[in-house]
Amino acid sequence: MRLDDEAESRNVEDRRGGGGGGFRVGGGSIGIGTIIVALAASYFFGINPMTIINGAQVLQGNAPQQQAPASTQPAADPGAVFVRKVLGNTERTWQQIFHTQFNQDYPAPRLVLFSGGTQTACGTGQAAMGPFYCPADRKVYIDLSFYRELRDRFGAGGDFAQAYVIAHEVGHHVQNVLGISDKVDQARARLSRAQANALSVRVELQADCFAGVWAAVAQRLNAQLIEPGDFEQGLNAAGAIGDDRLQQQSQGRVVPEAFTHGTSEQRQRWLRRGLSTGDVGQCDTFSARAL
Numbered sequence: 001m002r003l004d005d006e007a008e009s010r011n012v013e014d015r016r017g018g019g020g021g022g023f024r025v026g027g028g029s030i031g032i033g034t035i036i037v038a039l040a041a042s043y044f045f046g047i048n049p050m051t052i053i054n055g056a057q058v059l060q061g062n063a064p065q066q067q068a069p070a071s072t073q074p075a076a077d078p079g080a081v082f083v084r085k086v087l088g089n090t091e092r093t094w095q096q097i098f099h100t101q102f103n104q105d106y107p108a109p110r111l112v113l114f115s116g117g118t119q120t121a122c123g124t125g126q127a128a129m130g131p132f133y134c135p136a137d138r139k140v141y142i143d144l145s146f147y148r149e150l151r152d153r154f155g156a157g158g159d160f161a162q163a164y165v166i167a168h169e170v171g172h173h174v175q176n177v178l179g180i181s182d183k184v185d186q187a188r189a190r191l192s193r194a195q196a197n198a199l200s201v202r203v204e205l206q207a208d209c210f211a212g213v214w215a216a217v218a219q220r221l222n223a224q225l226i227e228p229g230d231f232e233q234g235l236n237a238a239g240a241i242g243d244d245r246l247q248q249q250s251q252g253r254v255v256p257e258a259f260t261h262g263t264s265e266q267r268q269r270w271l272r273r274g275l276s277t278g279d280v281g282q283c284d285t286f287s288a289r290a291l
Helices: 032-045 049-060 078-102 145-152 159-177 180-188 193-221 230-240 243-251 264-277
Strands: 012-014 110-113 117-120 123-126 132-134 139-142
Touching: 012 078, 078 110, 078 159, 078 193, 117 139, 132 159, 139 159, 145 159, 159 180, 159 193, 159 230, 180 193, 193 230, 193 264, 230 264
Parallel strands: 012 110, 110 139
Antiparallel strands: 117 123, 132 139
């Protein structure tokens, strides 16, 4: 991606600066074994990994501590600059999309950079959860160590792969703004766990499609932004974090009824659909008979 001329977003909170590694929370450290168990419980049984991680903290006598206050001066490290530029582009692009497709303004989300753990309106967020969006405070949260994991563990490196991660979470914000999230939450309350998981898959695939819509429209607005091979990086990243691949890697078997984000093939298909159409209307995963 060519981001040199991109204006940086002002909607970024930097809560890093607390020191410690990506798995350090509160006054102590959460072991990698606890994190693996938490993620496995999430994949197989639909249990929020925070339940296990927070429980381990209590047993260790380590209640989550307050995160370092957000920095008042924008950090100059490459990771922070990259995030601000990508987020700034999503703001301008989605503003254009909202004007042309919905005839309304786009209320941009804030993005929070953190290390290890941080408080959110949705509870305590952890690096082990990966990037996430909290609809209650309309903020995207990301620990930049995730990008290292994406590259080294899953083989999905590249700046566009990193931008796709942000765009996917922004896609959840778009769902929230359009009222899709509220309807899904209401429906989920009446469903079994397996049915709720299946609904979550459609939510996540739509966010993938929205990420593709952003990239397609951004390219139309600035033909110099996207470089050869960028879209392939995004598709590779989408495939690397499919439920089937993650389950196979972590547990050695695949449990489809526990899927919450979609298979690698499904994630690539819906991202590609957004990339090829640039049309929000083509991202209706809820009406699709086949994902």
